[in-house]
Amino acid sequence: MASGASLNQSLFEEQEMIMSSQLGIFPFHTNMASSNFPLGFNQPLKTLSPPSPLTTLSDHSTLTKQKEDFPPHFSGLPQLLSLQRSASNHWAWGGLSDCMSMKRGGGEDHHHLGVAAVKMKKIKARRKVREPRFCFKTMSDVDVLDDGYKWRKYGQKVVKNTQHPRSYYRCTQDNCRVKKRVERLADDPRMVITSYEGRHIHSPSHDEEDSQGASQLGNFFW
DNA sequence: CGCTTTTGACCAGCGC
DNA sequence: GCGCTGGTCAAAAGCG
Numbered sequence: 286m287a288s289g290a291s292l293n294q295s296l297f298e299e300q301e302m303i304m305s306s307q308l309g310i311f312p313f314h315t316n317m318a319s320s321n322f323p324l325g326f327n328q329p330l331k332t333l334s335p336p337s338p339l340t341t342l343s344d345h346s347t348l349t350k351q352k353e354d355f356p357p358h359f360s361g362l363p364q365l366l367s368l369q370r371s372a373s374n375h376w377a378w379g380g381l382s383d384c385m386s387m388k389r390g391g392g393e394d395h396h397h398l399g400v401a402a403v404k405m406k407k408i409k410a411r412r413k414v415r416e417p418r419f420c421f422k423t424m425s426d427v428d429v430l431d432d433g434y435k436w437r438k439y440g441q442k443v444v445k446n447t448q449h450p451r452s453y454y455r456c457t458q459d460n461c462r463v464k465k466r467v468e469r470l471a472d473d474p475r476m477v478i479t480s481y482e483g484r485h486i487h488s489p490s491h492d493e494e495d496s497q498g499a500s501q502l503g504n505f506f507w
Numbered sequence: 508c509g510c511t512t513t514t515g516a517c518c519a520g521c522g523c
Numbered sequence: 524g525c526g527c528t529g530g531t532c533a534a535a536a537g538c539g
Contacts, residue, residue: 437510437511437512438511438512438513439512439530439531439532439533440513440514440530440531440532441512441513441514442528442529442530442531444528444529445527445528445529451529451530453530453531457510457511466530508539509538509539510537510538510539511536511537511538511539512535512536512537512538513534513535513536513537514533514534514535514536515532515533515534515535516531516532516533516534517530517531517532517533518529518530518531518532519528519529519530519531520527520528520529520530521526521527521528521529522525522526522527522528523524523525523526523527
């Protein structure tokens with residue numbers, strides 16, 4: 286996993302490695318039509334950092350998608366997308382934590398998911414069953430990108446070694462357990478890291494056009 | 508009035 | 524076992 290990361294690497298480099306190896310990365314470009322944004326994003330996004338080279342680790346099976354593998358409306362999406370799943374076809378548990386803890390320096394690394402309420406104990410076993418998840422970074426002025434779904438914020442936390450709080454959102458749809466987390470890079474506040482966990486059991490709540498694109502994407506990834 | 512956001516507290520997991 | 528940290532809850536406040 287990220288254990289091979291040199292402590293001398295910049296935080297950004299470390300993140301690049303982590304995300305490239307375990308998580309989906311979506312490089313956005315200014316010339317991308319909104320319909321080409323993953324997950325139905327229709328916010329005007331600025332140019333993302335240069336596409337990082339695909340780096341895969343051998344611990345898990347790796348799924349690498351090329352541009353031509355995407356649905357037709359993905360025509361604007363560059364080639365870079367690497368999704369890594371465990372043998373059970375779910376994301377390695379450490380993946381998201383790695384992503385979200387990337388701002389922590391040095392060897393500090395915590396792979397855990399806090400579960401608070403007593404009743405949460407009852408679903409602990411279910412949480413152990415890894416939800417499909419991925420995260421990606423975008424350069425955007427807004428924290429919450431419009432992905433076609435309605436989200437309710439249920440928490441905000443200031444994580445260590447960063448001045449930017451992490452926000453926690455849950456899909457407002459009944460029985461939909463999808464969550465996402467949004468935070469900004471410590472070393473580059475223009476970069477927004479969005480992490481999704483779980484599968485939507487419904488279509489996006491936006492208008493028809495956006496819904497089509499988003500649902501298509503949703504089906505593709507989740 | 509209903510929905511969303513804010514925020515302090517609580518809890519679990521991990522490292523030491 | 525203890526302390527630290529992240530994730531979640533839930534009451535209060537805010538907003539349309």
